[in-house]
Amino acid sequence: MANKLKFSILDLSPVPQGSDVQTALDRSLALARHAEALGYERFWMAEHHGMEGIASAATAVALSHIGHGTKTIRIGAGGIMLPNHAPMVIAEQFGTLEALFPGRVDLGLGRAPGSDQRTAQALRRNLNSDANEFPRDVLELQAFLAGDDRLGIQATPGQGSHIPLYILGSSLFGAQLAAALGLPYAFASHFAPQMLDEALTIYRRDFKPSEQLAKPYVLCGFNIFAADSDAEAEYLASSMMQSFVALRTGNPGKMPPPVEGYRESLPPQAQSMLGQIMQGSAIGAPEAVKQGVESFVKRTGADELIISGSIFDQAAREKSYTIAAEVRDLLVA
Template identity: 50%
Template structure:
């Protein structure tokens, strides 16, 4: 599941989740070089994989054309795995995804991951624009995953073939923020990544379902779990807390149904939210899976999370307004790795 020279924290690899943030006063065109720079930095630091997430109609997230950006990042790095965290499969024809990731795997062999989610990654109006229908049956997602696996098989059944794609065995992960994908990943013997960075309340339940129901497959002999975490760290506790106000403002805007670009840090977050809004944001950004502080505090919280969950890997999101501060945050995390 990891390349040979990857560094680890307490014997597990750490990875990066990038939403290609678009800062207030900036454009997506300015965010992409920053993603390339971050990917090159974290590869040197020994992070295991670099994933990009599909979102739509969000002015602060530039990774909507996820497979295109994956190719851009893979072309700018050397060994690190690059992939989707994830592709929202119901938004797409499975053949198209097979061809896109077959192309990526052909260009960058042995380096591409395909994480799959079943949510639209957006609001309902945008989901309609993407899919032209909202009549999605929950049973469609398992069928789509099966179709995708068939396109990548050595000897796919059916008349339609994915070229490129056929025979490439692109690694498939299932992603989730509830128990549905946990159970499906367990039944299919696939690796599972849980979105604990924004759905912490369901984390332990989903992990139990996955471990209890796991069935070995040709992909995995035993369960493999990667958890999403938010980490914002700096050389001092106070500075980290100041940097974290950008992420807090982002989640506040989502809570209000008014998504915005990533805003600069502010001195007093209590000036912009009500007590009710603060409680809602803090519930989403649980202190168990959102870690804000200096290196010592982050290490303490990582140790506690791993002790509680027995995760096999962590994937880290750091929504920090200033690019150099964001790179520095990952550098500090890198200092914790062996």
Template identity: 50%
Template sequence: MPTALSLLDLAPISAGQTARASFAASVELARAAESAGFERVWYAEHHNMESIASSATSVVIGHVAAHTSTIRLGAGGVMLPNHSPLVIAEQFGTLETLHPGRIDLGLGRAPGSDQVTMRALRRDHLSAESFPEDVLELRGYLSGRSVVPGVQAVPRAERPVPLYILGSSLFGAQLAAKLGLPYAFASHFSPEALHQATKIYRDTFTPSEQLAEPYVIAGVNVVAADTHEEAVAQMTAAYRARTRAFITRGPVRRNFTDAEIDAFLASPNGAQLAAMTRYTAVGTPDEVRDYLTDFAASCQADELITAHHAQSAADRVRSVTLTGAAMTAPATA
């Protein structure tokens, strides 16, 4: 069983819903996770996506932190090449100052959107090349040991905000190991390299001031409900909605029936999209617990970060509550 259970909130904006309603749902989800014993909630930076409300990641973190008490909150992650390391250090130094001991900073190097949006962010295709140096610059600001003479991040919290490297390839694993940082693998949507990446990370890890031993967080999808049939129905609806959003991007829009969506997912073109959610726990609390326990053991995860995909906010809250209770319940003989 993993030592910690956490939550990735994609802050979804469902059809017919407003972003304001999405933020209210994120608060309720974080409160449910806090009550259920989850370690942390992370929010991801995405841009130009009508169905995701967490583009201003640090603002969302601050809002939810103000409406919760103890649970850790953070970015999973900030796409650092989109930003100046100094600005991110200032944002997260502010968050940690306001909510001491509760803020995380996960870092990725992807654009978090498409090529056109990347240009709108004033980012070019070479931005990711400086990611390792940007991480070091950011760490210097957060620790009060700036690598840029004469420049410091203000405010700087009393304790440095802990950094995490996010990835879905071997690059992130190697960088996290070299810098002695925890490594979070995005296996909830990019499962292919999970086991190879986590092995490389553990085999090559170098201790740092932040972390003495390797620490792996693995992403996994969850749909937990009171009955197996209810969970399967919620999962089916959620993955159909996700597929619709994927295939209707761009100027040409049309409505696809459920049958058309199912046919697409069963086709060679849809198989790759369907395979992205290979790691999904679906069913009753007992079924979800068994799946998550086996999954964590298979990749030697120290922590699981779970993405709950039910369409309604109430069902996501219920899924989080059931999962937390199942994972913390004492084992039976």
């Protein structure tokens, strides 16, 4: 583990109850600046539509806000849901970001639409696409970013930018595609860990070197809620737990404030659901977080952890990421 493990951040720009999108995006920028000072590798935002509790739907625009307020940390999408978009449009959007913030931009790509069918219709995309369309779209996007003359048209900005691509997934499909294309693979183990081990095995076994990447590179989503005590960390984590339960029961909304004893207050079925979702998590004081991270990295052999941790209070949120960075430094010392 020494001298290799990187920590990054996945931020959905959560909108707290009683607040608004502008506040959420400004909180994200404050977190990105904080992360930059703490030596985090990258700051990713994700595309979700039709959800009042998430402010990062226009991901490229949100990333421009982050890029203008930071100097060195990499910024990127974790991810763009490519079925929602024409590849040329994404090449132009992220080509623009690369022109504004040279050498700092990543582009993670997911296959899930990140929305329901009604939202997908509002996005004007084809709902009857076949399973091969995502790989074709990834290759087309790669070609636009490379400025491939065979396309007969150029993405401007975008052409020749060679922005690094990452394949995101929570199933075996993404692992197979990332391996076949020789791209880094990011697994969504922070909320869908069920197929993690098998997916990583397939990715590493079948990986084919590419111009972008010589050997497999694994990023894993991981929740960290860190505080001075285990009890306080559990309390802070209850906001995200409430959001998970609300989403799974069809009632998503803005991020709620934390609740004492929330997990224990749930019926057994809901507790079991949360336990499944949050397998890729470390909640507690620094020592508990260190043990959780060590165990997870030993299990996965991850090269990088993409840390998620939606916390209602901004100061507590930044402190949690400070503790996480201290844990990282202990592990790589």
